[in-house]
Amino acid sequence: MNYSRQRESIKEYLMSTREHPTADIIYQHVKADYPKISLGTVYRNLTLLVDLGEVRKISTGDGTEHYDADTSAHSHYYCRCCHRVMDLEVTPSVDQILAASSAGLGTIEIANLLFTGVCQSCLNEQSKE
Template structure:
């Protein structure tokens, strides 16, 4: 890692994040990491997540409830947040090329990156809602 002293725990956090698609919270990561390293502390996880976010190795997102989640993928991509179950997923959609430049304006400043989260209901929650609505109609 650039400009950082090697840390086995930091490497474990990065490896864990890299293997996931669920955009885990710090606590979710902590629970997962404890299986292999029972001595790791929640404070260590939080400190390293903060550091990794600060240097741009990972991205911090907020879910529908404002809970911080983490993403290993730092390239521009979009997310979908379910309003029912709070699931946060990568959207399999092409990014809008040049979006950062669309908002280039002297009064605003320079856009370096962006984050887009679409809110709605995931497939599973939407199916449950349809089922409940169909039962009400009977």
């Protein structure tokens, strides 16, 4: 695989933020440094970074995918109101992993937990209404 300044810029942006941006948001940030970059190039590079295990893709179930440069074991919380994805320091238990492994479906390489609800900020806004 050849070195790509654009791919490196995408990865650097992801590493610089605690947010979990979508490809569109990443595109807007990287475009500032690389005005000729296309959204398709961003998607291709994100796919490659995910395949290499350097970035995690978080699918929220609404058709939107978010990206995270933190590949350590952690879960995510998705707010269905504001659509933010936040880190949640919860990992699958050993019992859950063993149960999944013993289901006979195959090996377990990665366990991703996504919790969905309404975040405290949105709850506070709703209570003001």
